[in-house]
Amino acid sequence: MIPATAPADVRLDLITRREIALIDLREEAPYAREHPLFAASLPLSRLELEVLDRIPRKDTRIVLYDDGEGLVPPAAERLKGLGYTRVSALADGLHGWRLAGYELFQDVNSASKAFGELVEARRHTPSIPAPEAKALIETEPNLVVLDARRFEEYRTMSIPRGVSVPGAELVLRARALAPDPSTTIIVNCAGRTRSIIGAQSLINAGVPNRVMALRNGTIGWTLAGQALEHGRDARFPDVDAAREAEALAAARDVSYRAGVRRLDARGLDILARDTERTLYRFDVRTPEEFAAGHIPGFRNAPGGQLVQETDVFAPVRGARIVLADDRGVRADMSASWLAQMGWETYVLDGGFNRPLETGPSSPARPRAPRVETISPADLSLRSAWGGTVILDLGPSPAHRKGHVPGAWFTIRSRLAEALGKVVPRNFEAVVLVSPDDTLARFAAPEVEALTGRLPLVLEGGAAAWAAAGLPLETGFTRTASEPDDVYRRPYEGADHAAAAMQAYLDWEFGLVEQLRRDATHGFHVI
Structure with missing residues (x-):
């Protein structure tokens, strides 16, 4: 029996800042429709891949919830198997939170975005609407545009004259990019938060220039009917010792x-x-x-x-x-x-004089189950014979971009439903595919329990298939699960409907009032 935690007790922990991890086990799209302010999205389908890094202490107080999908019991069992000792269920799940009359938020990263809106409301961060910014960019040579997003986002789409300076780099680099105090600085992101935080960072740090956030970011630029640029690669420069010391x-x-x-x-x-x-x-x-x-x-x-x-x-x-x-x-x-x-x-302070490790961040993951694997070459041959059912457990955007031919898009937490749809009685084998085979290995025992037969796992995953030069199929031609694992953000990419972008902005404008009603945040703005 999983212990239950009342919504009021969760709220009290948030208000008093006692440690708590409130975990939404649904996929990202339903999570983005509504969730408590400090709930974190950690889908059951990816639990083992992420939980050790995201909740590193095994006796952390963890409260799980879903919205009636039955995700809590298997999640609690998996967490117990990984050594977590203080796992409970939110009483009556998300429905219980609603019944208690507590606030629900939309989108992702809601707490950070609400904080950004509070910063603008309290500090009156200067901003410039897109048409005025465009006029300045076209006529004012003594101006720099600093794009505060990740470089990959900047490269996808940017406003004219933009230079990639991800948020934490702004105070360090701005003096090199705008050494003349009379130079105007415009900070932009895709929507609002990183523009506001970036511009206010420069103001807080006493940069003498006139600093403005691009109001509503590239969304505002697009809604004004102005063209974005694509594929730019202008990055921030390094700084000299004097400017670095000042920063x-x-x-x-x-x-x-x-x-x-x-x-x-x-x-x-x-x-x-x-x-x-x-x-x-x-x-x-x-x-x-x-x-x-x-x-x-x-x-x-x-x-x-x-x-x-x-x-x-x-x-x-x-x-x-x-x-x-x-x-x-x-x-x-x-x-x-x-x-x-x-x-x-x-x-x-310091710490870099120790022996350092090299290489990118590598996720902490439990040991995956032992499974039977199949090579890309053998799967290519086998799938041509028929009778083999291929389930692609990778993210829906990756599936859309390219997947093993004949594979069915499937969300791991809905395997029972998917297998009932696509596996015939006389099947020869089920083959599981995931980006690097890790997720497929964790899913293999679940497929065996549901079918009575051990599945095969594509060795090396979809990456190995592509590396072998084997053909890929694109689009969503076979879906065993609804592709709601990824929330399509209205501020990423350049092909969103104007109504969706405006609705997103309208939601952000209301966040300060939502914070007031919710009253759990504990934010303060200097």
Whole structure:
């Protein structure tokens, strides 16, 4: 029997900042339709792939919920098997939260976006509408446009003259990009949050230039009927020692005003030995810098994205967060925002003089079950004979882009339904495919329990199939599950309907009032 936790008790933990991980087990699209403010999306279908990094302490208080889909019992069983000891179910699930009259939020990263709206409301962050920005860009040479998104997003679409400067880099790099104090700086993102936080970061750090956020980002630009550019690769430059020292002094002052604490390597070691508190350790530098050498035990979380996607990186509300950065500025500025969002936040002084690890972040995952595998070449031959059912468990965007021919798109948490739809009585074999075969390995025992026969797993996954030069099928020609595993964000990509983009903006405009009604956030704005 899974213990139940009343919605009122969850809310009390959030208000008093006791550690709690409120986990939504549904797929991302239904999660984005409605969820409590600090609920984190961790779908049952991907639980083993993500939970060890996202909830690192095994006796964290975890409260699971769904909306009547029956996801909680298998999730609780899996977590128990992984060693988690304090798992309960939200009483009556999401319906219980509704019955209690508590606020429900839409979209993803809702807490971070609501915080961004609160910053603008409290600080009156200057902004410029798209038509005025376009006129300035076309006529004013003494102007720079700094795009605060990830480089991949910037490369997909950007506004004219934009330079990629992901959020945490802004204070460090702005003085090099706009050394003349009379130069106007426009900060943009796709929607609102990173524009607001980026512009306010520069203002908080005392950059002398006129600084404005592009109002409503590339969405606002598009709704104004203005053309975006695609495929640009203009990146931020490095900075000289004098400008870096100036930026560091400013960033440290901001973090001090926000209540950020500092510790050295010895202090970090002491915090890490506290088994009663969750400790997240994030390296907020660029992925390239992280891969070149990072402190053991730290995960890469570029600062701008950490502030934007805090619920993804740190779903345990009330945990401690330590940030590392060999240049200091990015950690101080990122920490200043996390502290204002109510986190107990520290900046590590030094620490990079230890032996460093190299390579990108690698997820912590439990040992996958032993399975029978099939090579890409053998699957290619076997599928031509007929009788083999191929289930693709990878993300729906990847399936749409290209999958093993004949494969059925399937969500792991709905395997029983999918198998009932697509597996005939006289089937020869079921083959499971996932991006790198890990997810398929975890799903294999579930398929065996449902069919009475052990499935095969494509060795190396879809990546190995593509690497072997075998043909791919595109689109959604076979769907055994509804492709709602990924929420299609109205602010990513350039092919969204104007109505969807405007509806998203209207939702963001209402977030400050939602925060007031919800009253669990604990945000403060310096």
